[in-house]
Amino acid sequence: MTDNSNQEHIELSDLANAVEKEVARLPEKCQQVFRMSRNEHRSIHDIAETLNISHKTVENHLTKALRQLRLAFSEYFWFF
16 A cells, blocks of 8 residues: 555645635625635635625525536536
């Protein structure tokens, strides 16, 4: 058996950097909502209250962000 942990760590780091690069291409408010949801693990309700926007607006920002990420990475993850 071979230990691929170093290679896997590098690949994971590269993927995280690529995701961050794509998130940075989103509109500012969309980025903020996405990061609060995914990086800070905050609920839609909490994000809406914190940013003083509607629940539906938070959902729309998340939908837009996830759609963009899916599109950007579709060629890499076509098997999903």
